Amino acid sequence: MRTERKGHVLPVAVISICLIVAWYLAAIPMNESVAQSKIQAAGGGLFNTLAVTWNFERPVMPAPHQIMNEMWNTMVLVAPWKVKSLVFHCWVTLSSTLLGFILGVALGIGLAVAIVHSTLLNKALMPWIIISQTIPILAIAPMIIVVLGSVGLTGLLPKSLISMYLCFFPVTIGMVKGLTSPEVYHLDLMRTYNASRLQVLWKLRFPASVPFLFTSLKVAIAIALTGAIVGELPTGAQGGLGSRMLVGFNFGQTMQVWAALFAGAILAAVLVYSIGRIEKFVFAARGAKS
Amino acid sequence: MNRIREYVPAVALGLAVISIWECAVRVFNISPILLPPPSAVYVRFMNSLPLLGGDFVETILKAMIPGWMIGSLAGLAGALLCDRLPFLRRGLLPLGNLVSVLPLVGVAPIMVMWFGPGVAPKIAVIVIMTFFPMLVNATAGLQASGQLERDLMQSYGSSWQQSLLKLRLHAAMPFIFNALKINSTLALIGAIVSEFFGTLVVGMGFRIQTGSGSQSLDLVWAEIVVAAITGSAFYGLLALLERRVTFWHPSYRR
Numbered sequence A: 001m002r003t004e005r006k007g008h009v010l011p012v013a014v015i016s017i018c019l020i021v022a023w024y025l026a027a028i029p030m031n032e033s034v035a036q037s038k039i040q041a042a043g044g045g046l047f048n049t050l051a052v053t054w055n056f057e058r059p060v061m062p063a064p065h066q067i068m069n070e071m072w073n074t075m076v077l078v079a080p081w082k083v084k085s086l087v088f089h090c091w092v093t094l095s096s097t098l099l100g101f102i103l104g105v106a107l108g109i110g111l112a113v114a115i116v117h118s119t120l121l122n123k124a125l126m127p128w129i130i131i132s133q134t135i136p137i138l139a140i141a142p143m144i145i146v147v148l149g150s151v152g153l154t155g156l157l158p159k160s161l162i163s164m165y166l167c168f169f170p171v172t173i174g175m176v177k178g179l180t181s182p183e184v185y186h187l188d189l190m191r192t193y194n195a196s197r198l199q200v201l202w203k204l205r206f207p208a209s210v211p212f213l214f215t216s217l218k219v220a221i222a223i224a225l226t227g228a229i230v231g232e233l234p235t236g237a238q239g240g241l242g243s244r245m246l247v248g249f250n251f252g253q254t255m256q257v258w259a260a261l262f263a264g265a266i267l268a269a270v271l272v273y274s275i276g277r278i279e280k281f282v283f284a285a286r287g288a289k290s
Numbered sequence B: 001m002n003r004i005r006e007y008v009p010a011v012a013l014g015l016a017v018i019s020i021w022e023c024a025v026r027v028f029n030i031s032p033i034l035l036p037p038p039s040a041v042y043v044r045f046m047n048s049l050p051l052l053g054g055d056f057v058e059t060i061l062k063a064m065i066p067g068w069m070i071g072s073l074a075g076l077a078g079a080l081l082c083d084r085l086p087f088l089r090r091g092l093l094p095l096g097n098l099v100s101v102l103p104l105v106g107v108a109p110i111m112v113m114w115f116g117p118g119v120a121p122k123i124a125v126i127v128i129m130t131f132f133p134m135l136v137n138a139t140a141g142l143q144a145s146g147q148l149e150r151d152l153m154q155s156y157g158s159s160w161q162q163s164l165l166k167l168r169l170h171a172a173m174p175f176i177f178n179a180l181k182i183n184s185t186l187a188l189i190g191a192i193v194s195e196f197f198g199t200l201v202v203g204m205g206f207r208i209q210t211g212s213g214s215q216s217l218d219l220v221w222a223e224i225v226v227a228a229i230t231g232s233a234f235y236g237l238l239a240l241l242e243r244r245v246t247f248w249h250p251s252y253r254r
Helices: A002-032 A036-042 A045-053 A064-075 A086-117 A119-134 A137-150 A156-179 A184-192 A197-232 A241-250 A254-285 B002-027 B038-047 B049-084 B086-099 B104-115 B119-142 B147-155 B160-196 B204-213 B217-245
Strands: none
Touching: A002 A045, A002 A064, A002 B086, A036 A045, A064 A086, A064 A254, A086 A119, A086 A156, A086 A197, A086 A241, A086 A254, A119 A156, A119 B002, A119 B217, A137 A156, A137 A197, A137 B160, A137 B204, A137 B217, A156 A197, A184 A197, A197 A241, A197 A254, A197 B104, A241 A254, A241 B104, A254 B104, B002 B038, B038 B049, B038 B217, B049 B086, B049 B119, B049 B160, B049 B204, B049 B217, B086 B119, B104 B119, B104 B160, B119 B160, B147 B160, B160 B204, B160 B217, B204 B217
């Protein structure tokens, strides 16, 4: 394990540096045309071109340090409860992501348990569960928000419902696989013990499904976040990373859009990483060798 | 006969849901502004076929399918490159794994700023969204052939190209199809969400957004029906093709 990790650090570092260098290089021609007059005013030449294109206020392509700067300004220098703070918007998005995630996981596990125990439900539900995912729910998110809003449901719940709809699917699929993963002779052993279905579920099927559950959870939390962000697009005033992007887009605040995009990326990475940590912890508690 | 019987419960459930929906709307007198009954959606669907067809061409044929193809092919090319250069694989794969969980659809506003309204930003968003799933899956797939088979190819003295074409690409096919399926859903989402950020006055995303604003929800639902049929048909075609290509895979053995 240790050597494996060591083998990745250098290549990842090299490629990341290459990407950042490429980004800086790309920013020069992309910003050059919009910043032309400013470069002329500064006196032209290579040095001025670099200085202007990498620090333009409304760039076509902001340089990485500009994005970092914007994030520092909006996350650290502003009190987190103010609407101007990116931390506030992250929190709005995170709370609806987590609520949707919990609802979706509960629904997903419930459906999986039902499907595993009933052939009829398996046949009736499974095709619809698969079809449900070919409907681009994200695309109709605005309508769902508008409709639920006119019934009086506003704020957290409508967005969470979109996250829920998105993340129940990987959980159901993974859990059906996991709950049916015990070997036949393990199930036979439970039968010889005269175990009830509930006992089989609790003592054999659930423990066997844990690895599958965590794999699904990582997928689920990532799309729950995407769902929350897209769900925020039509709810401009209420806050959240999605509304931040939309407002930034509408008012031509390029940096704001980029900062929100990066905040979303960091949030996604942190969420998936946390699930991974919990997975490791649970496995260790169950006696897995690390 | 048996195959038909397989689908009876699913069809029954579908019909039940639609009937309950229809009855509930009529009995509880739900305003069509909130939830139009299925019959109204059907009428609207049939009456606005040309409009829906125009949106279909704009969003599906001009944006989703080209974007899906370019993104998937680029991902596959990236995977082949990673396969040739182990250094690149060790560096790019962890990054690819990270990027494929990010909410990439958020690049939509930036792409619309760059390319202006039209088809180009949609294709760009879809390419960005679909590249990484294909890169990660295809790279995993190219590693999937067994050590025994690879040793055999080596003992035949086959070149990289030969062992790729005759063995490893075949072993990778289930993974590639998996990515193609994931990407078909992502592409549809990318195309529609990009249209929320300014577009020409045609397209499924545009119609959905203006429809939910102007309270003509039956039209929105008609678009959803189009999207659902398209998504399911796409997925079904891919599943069919997968069955033909990877007939040897254990999951298709009888």
